[in-house]
Amino acid sequence: MGDNAYTSGTDAEYQTGYFNMYANIFRKMPQWSTLGNHDANNGSTNPLANFPYFDMFTFPTAGECGGVGSGTEHYYSFDYGNIHFICLDSQASDTSTIETNGSDGPMAVWLRQDLAGITATWIIAFWHHPPYSKGSHNSDTEPQMVRMRTNFNPILENGGVDLVFLGHSHNYERSVLLDGFYGRSDQVPGITAAMRKNAGNGSTSGFTTTANGKIRNAANGFIATDTTAGTVIPPDGAYIKPLTGPRDRFGAVYNTAGMSGLADSGMIDHPAMYVSYNNVGTVNLDVNGNSLTCTFVQSGGATPDNFTITKQGAADTDGDGMSDAYEIAHGLSRYTNDAASGADTDGLSNFLEFAFGLNPTVNDGGFLEADVSGGIVTKRGRPSPWYQTSTSGTDFRVVYIRRKDAAEAGLVYIPQFSGDLVNWADSTVTPTVIAEDGEVEAVSVEYPLFPTPQDGGFFRLGVRSTH
Ligand SMILES: [Ca+2]
Ligand SMILES: [Ca+2]
Numbered sequence: 368m369g370d371n372a373y374t375s376g377t378d379a380e381y382q383t384g385y386f387n388m389y390a391n392i393f394r395k396m397p398q399w400s401t402l403g404n405h406d407a408n409n410g411s412t413n414p415l416a417n418f419p420y421f422d423m424f425t426f427p428t429a430g431e432c433g434g435v436g437s438g439t440e441h442y443y444s445f446d447y448g449n450i451h452f453i454c455l456d457s458q459a460s461d462t463s464t465i466e467t468n469g470s471d472g473p474m475a476v477w478l479r480q481d482l483a484g485i486t487a488t489w490i491i492a493f494w495h496h497p498p499y500s501k502g503s504h505n506s507d508t509e510p511q512m513v514r515m516r517t518n519f520n521p522i523l524e525n526g527g528v529d530l531v532f533l534g535h536s537h538n539y540e541r542s543v544l545l546d547g548f549y550g551r552s553d554q555v556p557g558i559t560a561a562m563r564k565n566a567g568n569g570s571t572s573g574f575t576t577t578a579n580g581k582i583r584n585a586a587n588g589f590i591a592t593d594t595t596a597g598t599v600i601p602p603d604g605a606y607i608k609p610l611t612g613p614r615d616r617f618g619a620v621y622n623t624a625g626m627s628g629l630a631d632s633g634m635i636d637h638p639a640m641y642v643s644y645n646n647v648g649t650v651n652l653d654v655n656g657n658s659l660t661c662t663f664v665q666s667g668g669a670t671p672d673n674f675t676i677t678k679q680g681a682a683d684t685d686g687d688g689m690s691d692a693y694e695i696a697h698g699l700s701r702y703t704n705d706a707a708s709g710a711d712t713d714g715l716s717n718f719l720e721f722a723f724g725l726n727p728t729v730n731d732g733g734f735l736e737a738d739v740s741g742g743i744v745t746k747r748g749r750p751s752p753w754y755q756t757s758t759s760g761t762d763f764r765v766v767y768i769r770r771k772d773a774a775e776a777g778l779v780y781i782p783q784f785s786g787d788l789v790n791w792a793d794s795t796v797t798p799t800v801i802a803e804d805g806e807v808e809a810v811s812v813e814y815p816l817f818p819t820p821q822d823g824g825f826f827r828l829g830v831r832s833t834h
């Protein structure tokens with residue numbers, strides 16, 4: 368996270384404090400660094416200066432490792448597995464943005480292009496100056512820290528960043544799942560409940576604290592409280608973010624880890640943080656498919672913090688049960704709950720249109736039709752009675768349309784049967800898929816045997832969202 372060798376980042380300092388120090392590790396592991404103030408001749412902000420740092424490292428400038436080429440080693444991106452890493456320069460590059468300064472500097476121009484093309488599951492950004500810190504540096508007042516927060520956090524959050532690693536403050540500071548806070552830590556109203564996408568610890572296993580820290584959780588009323596050695600913090604469960612659909616503004620974790628070489632003091636009570644420590648250690652990043660876990664590891668093996676982010680399901684910003692992708696495609700609002708309304712004249716709510724794969728702006732709510740022998744849905748629509756003949760006679764069944772991404776979209780379809788229209792029983796059989804059209808499938812369920820068949824069998828279908 369920058370400042371790899373003190374004080375001015377000279378070749379000699381790097382040799383002694385970095386290359387000699389970690390020779391065994393460097394034989395096995397590539398290094399991806401970001402420019403710190405000590406790498407820049409102890410504080411230079413000259414964007415044209417060729418610090419020794421740039422001769423010691425060779426960073427991609429033309430997208431050689433994935434992403435959009437930046438044309439400079441000051442900032443760059445690369446892909447590793449299903450992760451897209453973005454390195455920004457908070458020390459010596461122009462941090463202007465359209466929103467704050469009227470026009471984008473080259474770094475903002477490049478970042479927007481790079482973010483727009485990402486298909487990787489994970490986006491992890493890193494740079495030197497933390498946007499949220501009350502460690503050995505104060506993000507309320509230090510200009511570079513303020514600028515990264517006000518100018519670049521919005522771009523990254525709009526682009527769907529999941530995790531940001533930072534240095535500069537010689538402390539460990541780890542935020543909750545946060546979105547949209549660009550002010551001072553002491554401003555009113557400060558970080559709102561809506562900005563805390565998840566105020567819990569994001570841990571799936573819990574952890575045991577050490578001394579020299581501050582923690583903010585339900586047990587202490589979310590007021591930063593001194594940690595004690597040996598306190599067991601129970602898990603609150605992983606931070607959940609959508610796996611598919613638009614990825615913007617579902618929250619990110621900001622993790623300052625400037626304490627690998629030295630731990631300084633500091634208030635470490637920034638309201639963005641779940642837990643902070645003035646202790647030496649390192650952060651281990653472990654990504655396995657749709658799950659990402661960070662663990663704070665100390666030299667003796669203690670692990671006084673961890674958190675997990677899990678990607679699952681379809682993006683549904685307003686939680687109305689209809690995916691963002693569907694709402695955008697059909698002109699509905701992804702920010703307001705419009706599940707119960709219906710813009711067309713087929714009598715189906717927007718939510719049922721979504722569930723049956725229909726169009727909420729077109730009268731298309733007739734009964735479904737399918738070419739069963741060909742296995743093709745020929746017309747999407749409402750559930751319908753259906754029968755098929757077999758060697759044992761005639762099977763009376765019902766058919767209905769189910770989205771193929773139902774599990775991802777959080778949809779549950781519940782066929783129910785009744786003999787008297789009063790008492791309804793959920794069907795317990797697994798529906799049979801009889802046709803599909805790529806996006807949806809028609810499934811059939813046989814009528815259950817009734818004690819008094821002459822009463823007839825009535826059918827209805829419930830559709831529920833787990834969002
Ligand atoms: Ca929605
Ligand atoms: Ca909506």
Ligand SMILES: [Ca+2]
Nearest residue numbers: 726727729731
């Ligand atoms: Ca419709």
